[in-house]
Amino acid sequence: MAWFETWFDTPYYHILYKDRDFAEAENFITLLINYLNIPKNSKIIDLACGKGRHSVFLNKMGFEVLGLDLSQQSIEHNKEFENSTLKFKVHDMREEISADLSTEKADAVLNLFTSFGYFEDENDDRKVFQSISNILKDSGYFVLDFLNAKWVENSLIIEENTTKGEIDFKIKKKIEDQHIIKDINFNHKGRDYHFFEKVKLHTIGEINKYAEEFGFEQIQIFGDYHLNDFDLESSPRCINVFKKKSHT
Known part of the structure; x- marks a missing residue:
């Protein structure tokens, strides 16, 4: 999927x-x-x-x-x-x-x-x-x-951490092959999770x-x-x- x-x-x-x-x-x-x-x-x-x-x-x-x-x-x-x-x-x-x-x-x-x-x-x-x-x-x-693809390139924050409720999200961003990729890692109830977002910089x-x-x-x-x-x-x-x- x-x-x-x-x-x-x-x-x-x-x-x-x-x-x-x-x-x-x-x-x-x-x-x-x-x-x-x-x-x-x-x-x-x-x-x-x-x-x-x-x-x-x-x-x-x-x-x-x-x-x-x-x-x-x-x-x-x-x-x-x-x-x-x-x-x-x-x-x-x-x-x-x-x-x-x-x-x-x-x-x-x-x-x-x-x-x-x-x-x-x-x-x-x-x-x-x-x-x-x-x-x-x-x-x-x-x-x-x-x-705005150009603004994204100019203002990219490579790494940030944010806490929502009891979950600490560790987020890394990079630009690769004309895509902005956001890696999202966190642990919840003893289990590690990894998701990502990938958006083409049209x-x-x-x-x-x-x-x-x-x-x-x-x-x-x-x-x-x-x-x-x-x-x-x-x-x-x-x-x-x-x-x-x-x-x-």
Whole structure:
């Protein structure tokens, strides 16, 4: 199994990242939705939704939301939040979003907080763009919130330790073959564990190549969660806003 198929489904993944700044995330989503000016009751797909917090927030903002994620445990957790306009389903983003997942096309697809770049084969990356293009309405928005590869290279912290509850996580990072690799080691209840994360450092040019191939035009790049302008050297994020070209 690929690293993301095992690591994301463990309780330890959620323990390590439990202190993420959700206030910042909700503020970012609010700014983003205001920028996109998507009408209330529009359909939004939260692709790679994780534990569903952002899907729930979007739903509370007045949107019909479908949260999709590969992790069965995350989707089972999210089911308690479902209502008539908020649904969660297990889905591999490389696969087509079929009729049993969504019976109508979406006004926007959001792929947030570095939920791309996991795949070794670039054809898998292309499948993601193909799937999103197929499920979006003409002139619909696709937001790909990715890390800024150049900033990662400039600011890499090679080693850090962090304690969450009773677990001491030892984390090492390195850049190898255009990937950022995070090695995660810890001991819990007398047993040693090792997981890793591996994300391809896609350049803006590579992302744009996929976008153009599948009928998207880039309309904006933001450099952080406050929607400041993108700067290649100093921006921590590369938040790509694409619009699907109309066929009419």
